[in-house]
Amino acid sequence: MITLRGLTKRFGPVTAVDDLTVDIAPGRVTGFLGPNGAGKSTTMRMVLGLDAPTAGRALVAGRPYRELRRPLHEVGALLDARAVHPARSGRAHLLALARSNGIPGRRVDEVLALAGLDDRAAAKPGRALSLGMAQRLGIAGALLGDPPVLMFDEPVNGLDPDGVRWIRELTGRLAAEGRTVLVSSHLMSEMEQTAGHLVVIGRGRLIADAPVGELLATGGSVRVRGPQPEGLSRLAARLTAEGAAVDGDGAGGFTVTGVTAGRVGDLAYELGVVLHELTPVTATLEQAFMELTADAVEYASGVAR
């Protein structure tokens, strides 16, 4: 479990993280989403004790990072894949990390295998690693202490489609083992298939903390078509009166949001309106995200509201 309580970080005039209160629960993959500069990396750095909060707390298993007795066994993280020694091999890097944390050398072979790095890849010096291989090495390092809490900052960066699938399977497996798994990304389409739960932030503030399905429903709509323009107008008026948003397409139909297809069908029956089409249109996570973060993005690009 990762617990954030009123977590705030200011860098001079910039508020990178703003009063964030959220629990990242075990047993599922939580996607950590937000536009560039939203404060995702800064939040993860505070969980790891790399940045000190200006206010509030970031806790792992109920304690601040600096109070963890065996930190590598409690939380593992991939923050910056490029932070490897240029001359040292991946295996030597992991062995050094293992040795300084009292972890037996054989665990290095286990995590190299888990991360899909063979002997040849593990023997390459840091400077010769592709970004994808460096990501895998970073993940191997995060897994070294077999911790119950894992955080991966943009792990999909630099991976080919096979690598992306691998990350999805690995994070899913780690969560199924009961671990807390937090994965940050700006790739909404990727999160849609990877995460079961999403924490969305914008300008450092919490925008949403909900299951993926719920967020998708937020942006969903229903397409309605029929042969009677007058009947459709009555139906549209009734839906508007119920608080739904109707958007006419000028061609014998309209799209409505904020209501289920079932409710539209019931109302059409009640009003005696013939329908030829009644189609729920599921929003993509991309659309839901755009809708949720519109304010944060517009602020960032200087568009007045």
Ligand SMILES: Nc1ncnc2c1ncn2[C@@H]1O[C@H](COP(=O)(O)OP(=O)(O)OP(=O)(O)O)[C@@H](O)[C@H]1O
């Ligand atoms: N060390 C620092 N000094 C000053 N400002 C910083 C520092 N670190 C981050 N910031 C600022 O804090 C804000 C949040 O940055 P952060 O990197 O946490 O966002 P992010 O959501 O991870 O974005 P990205 O996906 O682009 O990495 C940004 O405005 C950034 O410029």
